[in-house]
Amino acid sequence: MSAPEVVVFLRPGCHLCHDALEDLEALREQEPFTVRSVDIERDDRLHARYLERIPVIALAGEELCDFAVDGERVLQALRDLRERVGAGAARRRPTVAPPRERTAEPLLRASPVPVERVSRIAAPPMPTAEPTLAPTPAPATVGSVPGAAGNADPAAPRLGAGQAERLSRYLQVLTQARKMGRATMSSQELSAHTHVNSTQIRRDLSGFGRFGKRGVGYDVEELVARIRGILHTNQRVGIVLLGAGHLGRAIAGSDVFADHGFEVVAVLDNDPAKIGTPIGELEIGDVRHLAEVVREGEVVVGVIASPAKAAQGLADELVEAGVQIIFNYSGALLRTPPNVAVHTSSPAVDLLHALYYYLS
Numbered sequence: 001m002s003a004p005e006v007v008v009f010l011r012p013g014c015h016l017c018h019d020a021l022e023d024l025e026a027l028r029e030q031e032p033f034t035v036r037s038v039d040i041e042r043d044d045r046l047h048a049r050y051l052e053r054i055p056v057i058a059l060a061g062e063e064l065c066d067f068a069v070d071g072e073r074v075l076q077a078l079r080d081l082r083e084r085v086g087a088g089a090a091r092r093r094p095t096v097a098p099p100r101e102r103t104a105e106p107l108l109r110a111s112p113v114p115v116e117r118v119s120r121i122a123a124p125p126m127p128t129a130e131p132t133l134a135p136t137p138a139p140a141t142v143g144s145v146p147g148a149a150g151n152a153d154p155a156a157p158r159l160g161a162g163q164a165e166r167l168s169r170y171l172q173v174l175t176q177a178r179k180m181g182r183a184t185m186s187s188q189e190l191s192a193h194t195h196v197n198s199t200q201i202r203r204d205l206s207g208f209g210r211f212g213k214r215g216v217g218y219d220v221e222e223l224v225a226r227i228r229g230i231l232h233t234n235q236r237v238g239i240v241l242l243g244a245g246h247l248g249r250a251i252a253g254s255d256v257f258a259d260h261g262f263e264v265v266a267v268l269d270n271d272p273a274k275i276g277t278p279i280g281e282l283e284i285g286d287v288r289h290l291a292e293v294v295r296e297g298e299v300v301v302g303v304i305a306s307p308a309k310a311a312q313g314l315a316d317e318l319v320e321a322g323v324q325i326i327f328n329y330s331g332a333l334l335r336t337p338p339n340v341a342v343h344t345s346s347p348a349v350d351l352l353h354a355l356y357y358y359l360s
């Protein structure tokens with residue numbers, strides 16, 4: 001019997017696919033088989049069918065696993081196939097001519113897809129420098145940072161809102177890990193800290209090149225740089241902080257924003273007793289100079305850390321000054337034009353979420 005053929009549906013640049021080929025190579029020490037790579041990008045039907053699951057590993061027309069090689073499953077399927085072929089050969093033994101032994105059925109035999117024969121398993125070309133995240137349809141996209149667009153990575157793909165949100169969470173955890181002196185982090189660990197399952201994480205990061213190393217994990221430094229490039233936060237983003245009270249002082253004195261490339265260019269308040277006094281490395285400015293500060297400091301984000309009753313007025317002034325992203329700590333329900341993104345921070349939200357699962 002000639003060696004059965006395992007088919008791997010993949011695309012170039014997918015590091016999970018590359019890992020799968022390496023894993024199959026290792027399995028060949030335990031069972032004899034050949035490997036055929038099929039590039040799904042050469043066939044629309046295969047692309048539509050497998051894009052979200054690559055690498056998909058198949059044997060004799062049956063899909064065995066996706067995202068990664070399940071070694072046990074593949075070996076078992078090979079053994080089963082060997083037995084089936086052996087039994088078939090035994091049943092046909094009375095025939096005069098020795099039967100031509102069955103080999104594994106190629107999946108999608110009629111497919112016109114040109115396939116690449118891999119006699120020795122070799123890694124497919126891995127253009128790791130370019131992100132290959134599939135662009136998501138326009139309505140769910142996240143706009144690039146106004147005012148920082150000149151610095152945006154032109155090669156970075158448009159991300160869906162969910163993808164951008166998850167990448168921001170990965171970045172937050174990885175940045176913290178880096179601060180704590182960590183050089184690597186596994187996808188399982190990233191999953192535990194972000195509450196995103198590790199398959200989703202691997203899928204999100206698979207277009208970023210080969211950052212993960214089996215048994216070692218992601219290189220924290222490299223991945224931080226790469227995600228920041230994709231999220232366009234590898235450049236300075238100016239912030240104006242409104243309200244120099246307890247919260248304003250805490251923010252100004254911490255690196256909560258600085259860690260991610262945000263620079264607090266000014267802290268403004270309306271209390272004459274506070275104006276002109278130091279806060280962090282700055283001096284508290286007069287909120288009446290807001291428009292000027294936004295213009296000269298190339299401010300992109302306005303952070304409201306005032307009492308709720310002052311928040312709408314401050315939001316109006318930010319919009320008037322041209323700011324399109326407002327980070328609202330006050331909890332006030334703000335009315336803003338549709339082109340302005342308001343993010344309201346409430347520590348209670350995450351707790352409410354956690355409580356729901358605890359109680360139900």
Ligand SMILES: NC(=O)c1ccc[n+]([C@@H]2O[C@H](COP(=O)([O-])OP(=O)(O)OC[C@H]3O[C@@H](n4cnc5c(N)ncnc54)[C@H](O)[C@@H]3O)[C@@H](O)[C@H]2O)c1
Pocket residue numbers: 242243244245246247248268269270271274287304305306307308310313314329330331345346347
């Ligand atoms: N989301 C969170 O995690 C979180 C945490 C703490 C506080 N908060 C909220 O943040 C806000 C600030 O809390 P705090 O404890 O720092 O309050 P605070 O009273 O200590 O400070 C508020 C500051 O805003 C200034 N201010 C008032 N009106 C202003 C105006 N029109 N323009 C500019 N400055 C003005 C005040 O002079 C004061 O310095 C509150 O709305 C609070 O509920 C949110």
